[in-house]
Amino acid sequence: MLEIKNLHVKLEDEDKQILKGLDLTVEAGKVHAIMGPNGSGKSTLSYVLSGRDGYEVTEGSATLAGEDLLELDPEERAALGVFLAFQYPVEIPGVGNMTFLRTAVNSQRKARGEEELSAADFLKSIRAKAKELKIDADMLKRPVNVGFSGGEKKRNEILQMAMLEPKMCILDETDSGLDVDAMKLVAEGVNALRDEGRGFLVITHYQRLLDHIKPDVVHILADGKIVKTGGPELAMEVENNGYAGILAEVS
Ligand code: ADP
Ligand code: MG
Ligand code: MG
Numbered sequence: 001m002l003e004i005k006n007l008h009v010k011l012e013d014e015d016k017q018i019l020k021g022l023d024l025t026v027e028a029g030k031v032h033a034i035m036g037p038n039g040s041g042k043s044t045l046s047y048v049l050s051g052r053d054g055y056e057v058t059e060g061s062a063t064l065a066g067e068d069l070l071e072l073d074p075e076e077r078a079a080l081g082v083f084l085a086f087q088y089p090v091e092i093p094g095v096g097n098m099t100f101l102r103t104a105v106n107s108q109r110k111a112r113g114e115e116e117l118s119a120a121d122f123l124k125s126i127r128a129k130a131k132e133l134k135i136d137a138d139m140l141k142r143p144v145n146v147g148f149s150g151g152e153k154k155r156n157e158i159l160q161m162a163m164l165e166p167k168m169c170i171l172d173e174t175d176s177g178l179d180v181d182a183m184k185l186v187a188e189g190v191n192a193l194r195d196e197g198r199g200f201l202v203i204t205h206y207q208r209l210l211d212h213i214k215p216d217v218v219h220i221l222a223d224g225k226i227v228k229t230g231g232p233e234l235a236m237e238v239e240n241n242g243y244a245g246i247l248a249e250v251s
Pocket of ligand 3: 043173
C-alpha cells in the first residue's frame, strides 16, 4: 500500500535535515505503529506524506499503491486515499460539520470520477457512523470543531476518516490529550475501519493507545530514521524501559 524508500526531508527555509533515509512499507490490511522520542521526525513524516508546505524532499520516494505521492498536490493525494488525522484538529468557524463533510466526500468522489452521493444516502451514512462514534446530531450541525472538547474533536476526525473511506490512514498522536474513555472510542472507531484494503500508520508517544488498537508491526523512529522494527512487544519495551535502551542498542 504505502512504500517509502530512503526518504530524506529538510525544512524548506532552513538548512535543517529532519528525515535522514527513512524506509517503511505498510501493507494493505495492516496497522503499523510508529513510536519515537520527541523531535525525531514523526510529525514531519505525516506532513510530508499528506503534502504540507514547508518541507523539501531531497532524496528518496514515497508511493501509494504504486503511485508517486510526492508528485501530487494535497488534494490529489487525498483523492488517491491518503488521510491524515492531526494532532491538533483545525476549527472552521462558519462551516457546518455536516456541510463540510458532504463537500469533502463529494469532491473526492468527483476527483476519482465517481458519482456524488445523494443527500439521502449521505445522511443515512453519516448518521450511522456518527452513532457508532457517539457523536450526537447537534455536533453534526455545529461549525467544524468550534467549541468541541478535545475528545469530541478527535472523534470528529475519526468520523471524517470513516466518511472518506481512505486507503491509507495516518494518525499523528490522535491520542494526545484524551482521557481513557475518549481514547477507547477513538480506538474502537479505528478498529471498525480496519479492512483488508486499507493500511494504517498510527503515530503515538504512548503504549496505551496500542493496548486498544493492536498493531501488527511497531517501528521506532529516532533522528529521522527507522532504527528498529518489531511486533507489539516492542511497544511494551518502550513503555517499560523508555527509548534509551533501544537507542543505545542500535547506535
Ligand atoms: P516529532 O513529531 O517526532 O516530535 P517533528 O517531526 O515534529 O518531530 O520535528 C522534528 C524536528 O524538526 C524537531 O527538531 C522540530 O523542531 C523540527 N521541525 C519540524 N518542523 C519544523 C518547522 N516547520 N520549523 C522548524 N522546525 C521544525
Ligand atoms: Mg512533537
Ligand atoms: Mg509530532
